[in-house]
Amino acid sequence: MVCAIGAELMWSGLALKNWFWQGLFVLHFTSLVCFPAVFAQEKMHKAKVGDSILLPCCHELPNSNYLINYRVYWQTKSSDVVMAYSEGKLVMTNAMYMNRTKMDPKTLTMSIFPVKLSDDNKYECIVQELENGAYKRACDVTVVLVVVADFSKPVISADVPKDACGSTEVMVNCSSHGGFPEPRVSGILNNMSVDWQTKPPGSENSLYNVTAKLQLNLTEDIFLTCTIEYDDFKVSSNYSLKKLKECSPSPRLLPQGVIIASSLVLICIFLVAIALLLKYFWCHGCEQLRCSHSPVPQDPGVGTEIKGVVRDDIPSPEATLEEVTF
Numbered sequence: 001m002v003c004a005i006g007a008e009l010m011w012s013g014l015a016l017k018n019w020f021w022q023g024l025f026v027l028h029f030t031s032l033v034c035f036p037a038v039f040a041q042e043k044m045h046k047a048k049v050g051d052s053i054l055l056p057c058c059h060e061l062p063n064s065n066y067l068i069n070y071r072v073y074w075q076t077k078s079s080d081v082v083m084a085y086s087e088g089k090l091v092m093t094n095a096m097y098m099n100r101t102k103m104d105p106k107t108l109t110m111s112i113f114p115v116k117l118s119d120d121n122k123y124e125c126i127v128q129e130l131e132n133g134a135y136k137r138a139c140d141v142t143v144v145l146v147v148v149a150d151f152s153k154p155v156i157s158a159d160v161p162k163d164a165c166g167s168t169e170v171m172v173n174c175s176s177h178g179g180f181p182e183p184r185v186s187g188i189l190n191n192m193s194v195d196w197q198t199k200p201p202g203s204e205n206s207l208y209n210v211t212a213k214l215q216l217n218l219t220e221d222i223f224l225t226c227t228i229e230y231d232d233f234k235v236s237s238n239y240s241l242k243k244l245k246e247c248s249p250s251p252r253l254l255p256q257g258v259i260i261a262s263s264l265v266l267i268c269i270f271l272v273a274i275a276l277l278l279k280y281f282w283c284h285g286c287e288q289l290r291c292s293h294s295p296v297p298q299d300p301g302v303g304t305e306i307k308g309v310v311r312d313d314i315p316s317p318e319a320t321l322e323e324v325t326f
Contacts, residue, residue, distance in 0.1 A: 042143070044143075047146075049114075050115065051113075055112070055125070057108035057127065058127060059108055059127045060107050061106050069129060070088075070127060071084075072108055073128075074125055083110065100112055110123070112145075124140060126140045148180060148181070148231050150178070151177070151230060151235055154174050154235065156172065157173050160244075170215075171214075177209040179208050183230040184228075185212040189216075194214060196214050219244075224239045
């Protein structure tokens with residue numbers, strides 16, 4: 001019974017899948033039949049600024065002589081006529097495309113050379129055929145032209161601190177110019193993706209210049225890439241930076257007040273030392289001057305003064321004998 005229930009569930013699942021795919025097919029077929037204009041395919045072509053581009057039409061003639069029986073209009077989606085042919089002759093060309101456009105009389109393909117940034121637009125080729133004296137619409141097709149301008153190779157630079165013992169914070173700049181459409185900047189830092197900080201874009205009707213910045217802490221060697229992506233194209237550059245050398249901590253600087261006070265103390269000590277030195281030399285000079293003016297004792301054999309002094313101080317031999325006898 002369990003097996004029977006499982007089989008029944010399996011068959012019901014398959015039935016639901018079949019109904020689902022059949023419903024999608026019917027919906028797709030009905031949409032194509034009832035709303036052909038909505039699902040009309042727009043052919044997309046890409047061209048770079050300065051290149052040439054061929055925009056195909058929806059009709060091809062057996063040979064160029066048949067063009068006399070047709071009217072062909074190439075116009076933008078906003079109905080601005082680019083060029084118009086009637087009875088095999090060019091009857092109108094838009095001033096913006098003057099001397100830059102040409103139509104093949106057999107394939108009705110329109111060529112543009114050189115492509116400009118302003119050519120980025122949707123174009124419509126409308127073909128009318130002459131039947132019974134009246135022109136009837138034969139076909140029309142819309143072609144999307146996407147114009148791309150190459151960005152210059154990115155230039156990478158870094159504001160590395162000049163002081164080797166300064167901060168390890170480094171600002172890296174990546175710049176490129178002259179491209180279209182609006183770009184996206186990406187990068188890889190040591191095999192890891194990074195997001196660059198970019199400025200807001202400029203005008204949509206002119207070429208873009210892009211400048212991106214990245215703040216790094218340069219504590220290790222790094223290998224960096226900066227990639228400018230625009231449409232299906234991209235251009236990139238590589239850059240490497242060496243780790244900043246580590247420095248020993250610098251001695252702590254004394255406050256300015258302490259430095260001034262220490263300087264004053266040293267000056268005072270120096271002045272006191274000078275004063276003491278001058279006093280010493282002054283006293284020594286005075287002592288020598290005083291000694292030079294005082295009387296000098298004379299030798300006993302030369303002067304009489306010392307002799308008198310000697311006689312008074314030294315007892316005579318006779319008195320000594322008397323004292324001993326007594």
